[in-house]
Every structure is written in C-alpha cells, then in structure tokens.
Amino acid sequence: QVQLVESGGGLVQPGxxxxxxxxxxxxxxxxxxxxxxxxxxxxxxxxxxxxxxDGSDEHYADSVKGRFTISRDNSKNTLVLQMxxxxxxxxxxxxxxxxxxxxxxxxxxxxxxxLVTVSS
Amino acid sequence: xxxxxxxxxxxSASLGDRVTIACRASExxxxxxxxxxxxxxxxxxxxxxxxxxxxxGVPSRFSGSGSGTYFTLTITDLQPGDFATYYCQQNxxxxxxxxxxxxxxx
Numbered sequence: 001q002v003q004l005v006e007s008g009g010g011l012v013q014p015g016x017x018x019x020x021x022x023x024x025x026x027x028x029x030x031x032x033x034x035x036x037x038x039x040x041x042x043x044x045x046x047x048x049x050x051x052x053x054d055g056s057d058e059h060y061a062d063s064v065k066g067r068f069t070i071s072r073d074n075s076k077n078t079l080v081l082q083m084x085x086x087x088x089x090x091x092x093x094x095x096x097x098x099x100x101x102x103x104x105x106x107x108x109x110x111x112x113x114x115l116v117t118v119s120s
Numbered sequence: 121x122x123x124x125x126x127x128x129x130x131x132s133a134s135l136g137d138r139v140t141i142a143c144r145a146s147e148x149x150x151x152x153x154x155x156x157x158x159x160x161x162x163x164x165x166x167x168x169x170x171x172x173x174x175x176x177g178v179p180s181r182f183s184g185s186g187s188g189t190y191f192t193l194t195i196t197d198l199q200p201g202d203f204a205t206y207y208c209q210q211n212x213x214x215x216x217x218x219x220x221x222x223x224x225x226x
Contacts, residue, residue, distance in 0.1 A: 035216075045156075045164065045207055047216040061215045062121075095163060102169060105211035106154040110163035 002026040002109045004096045009114030012086055020114055022079040022096030027109075030054070030074040033099035035107065036081045038092035046092075049081065050105065064090075086118045122146050122210050126219035133224060137198045141222045143191045143208035152212035155184055155193045158221075159204045167206075168193060195224075 008020040022034075036048040049060045049070040058070055069082040079096050093113040100108035123146035133139050143153065151171035156164040166175045168184035171191060181196045195202055203226060208219040 044221045045158075045209075045218045047209075047218065050214070050216070059214045100166065100169065102173075103211065105214075105216055106169055106209060107156070107164070107166060110165070112163055 002098070004098065004109060004111030006094060006096050006111045006114035009094065009116045011117045011119065013120050014087055014118055016086055017082070017084045018086060018116060020081040020083065020094055020096075020116070022081075022111060024077045024079065024096075024098070027098070029072075029077040032101075033104035034070075034072060034079045035097040035099065036068075036070060036079075037095045037097050037107070037110075038090075039095070039113070040089075040092040043092075048094075050099075051079070052104070083116070086116075088118050090116060091118050092116060121215055122149060122213065122217055124208055124210055124217050124219040126206075126208055126222050128222060129220065130223040130225065132226065133198050134226065135198055135200065138194065138196045139198060139224060140195075141193045141206055141208075141224075143186075143193070143219050145189045145191075145210055148188045149210040149212040151187050152210055153184070153186065153191045154209045154211060155182075156207045156209065157202075157204045158207065159201075164207065198224075 003025045005023045035050045051070045067085045071080045095113045096111040097107045098109040125144045155168040158164040172184045205221045205223045
C-alpha cells in the first residue's frame with residue numbers, strides 16, 4: 001500500500017527555519033518525482049516544489065524560491081523540505097505528493113499533511 | 121505563470137443531478153489538465169488526468185473534456201460522496217498551477 005507520512009510541522013516564529021520530512025513506503029521511491037504542495041487554512045492548493053526521481057533537478061514556485069529547498073534521500077525513502085525565513089503567509093498544511101505513474105507533474109498519491117503555523 | 125480560473129466557485133446540487141465545472145487557462149495548455157476531488161479534512165485525490173483520462177478506480181460518472189484553454193469536469197448521477205471541492209491543475213509547464221476550486225454542496 002502506497003503511503004506518504006509527513007512530519008516536522010509545528011509552531012514557529014517569523015524569520016525562523018523548519019525542516020519537514022516525508023517517509024515513503026509501498027512503492028519504488030527512487031523511480032518517482034516528488035512534490036510539496038500546501039494549503040493555507042480555508043484556501044486552495046498551492047504547488048511549491050518538485051524534485052526529479054534521482055534528485056538531479058529541482059524547481060520551485062516563486063513564492064518560496066530562495067527560501068525553501070527540496071531534497072531526497074533515495075536510500076532512506078525520504079523527502080525533505082527545508083524552510084527558511086518563514087513568514088506568516090507560509091502558514092498552511094504541507095503535503096508530500098508523489099508524481100503519477102503516467103507523468104511526473106501531476107499528482108498520484110498525497111500524504112495527509114503536516115501543519116506549519118508561523119506566528120510570533 | 122499560467123493562471124487557471126474555475127467557475128463557478130460553488131454550486132448547489134441534489135442527489136442524482138448532473139453538474140459541470142469549468143476551468144479556463146490563461147494560455148493554451150493543450151490537454152495537460154488534471155482534476156482532483158478534495159473532501160473536508162482529507163487530502164485531494166486524482167479523478168481525471170490529461171483532460172479526459174479516468175484515473176484507475178474512479179467511477180465512470182466522472183468525465184473530463186476540453187483542450188487548449190477551456191476544460192470541463194462533469195459528474196452525472198450525483199452521489200452523497202461527491203459533495204466536495206474540485207480543483208483543476210495544469211501540468212504543461214512550471215510552475216504547476218491549480219484553479220481556485222469549486223465547492224459542490226447540497
């Protein structure tokens with residue numbers, strides 16, 4: 001059974017950093033592109049970042065470029081989002097998402113998310 | 121960036137109804153549009169990819185159509201589990217972008 005479990009969320013002050021992790025299981029992790037997508041409370045979906053199956057290529061949304069870094073460890077089936085210089089508008093539920101079998105840039109399986117709250 | 125605009129933002133429907141949700145792209149995305157369903161408190165799930173391909177396990181009551189800049193998601197014979205929010209998403213280019221969502225309620 002394909003499973004994605006996020007962790008690392010919590011309450012953090014503006015300007016601080018936070019590291020989110022996603023543990024993947026039930027599929028061949030190293031063959032899939034992986035994404036982070038977030039959803040602010042009561043709002044819609046916002047794509048943040050993608051990393052290629054082998055970690056050689058990354059792309060970011062403008063809203064997080066230069067502040068967030070996506071990475072993966074294929075030996076540990078783990079996806080990471082390092083977040084720096086956090087802002088109140090980064091408050092959201094952060095989902096780890098697997099690229100679909102038929103295409104890297106749409107979304108097959110979602111984790112349930114980890115909540116990040118940026119507030120003083 | 122490609123903007124995806126959904127309409128309506130919400131709609132009321134009854135069991136057994138047929139509903140259609142529209143999604144318009146700010147420039148041509150060919151057929152690189154996907155549709156997701158999100159129930160309250162849950163993560164989204166994929167319904168339709170490549171404009172009209174039904175994801176495995178999704179009932180055939182769901183269908184998608186369109187190309188270029190205009191796309192639709194149609195749900196026939198609305199069932200209780202279909203009351204949810206629906207999002208379109210383009211994947212012709214980065215950044216990937218979503219529509220604002222359409223809430224289907226009773």
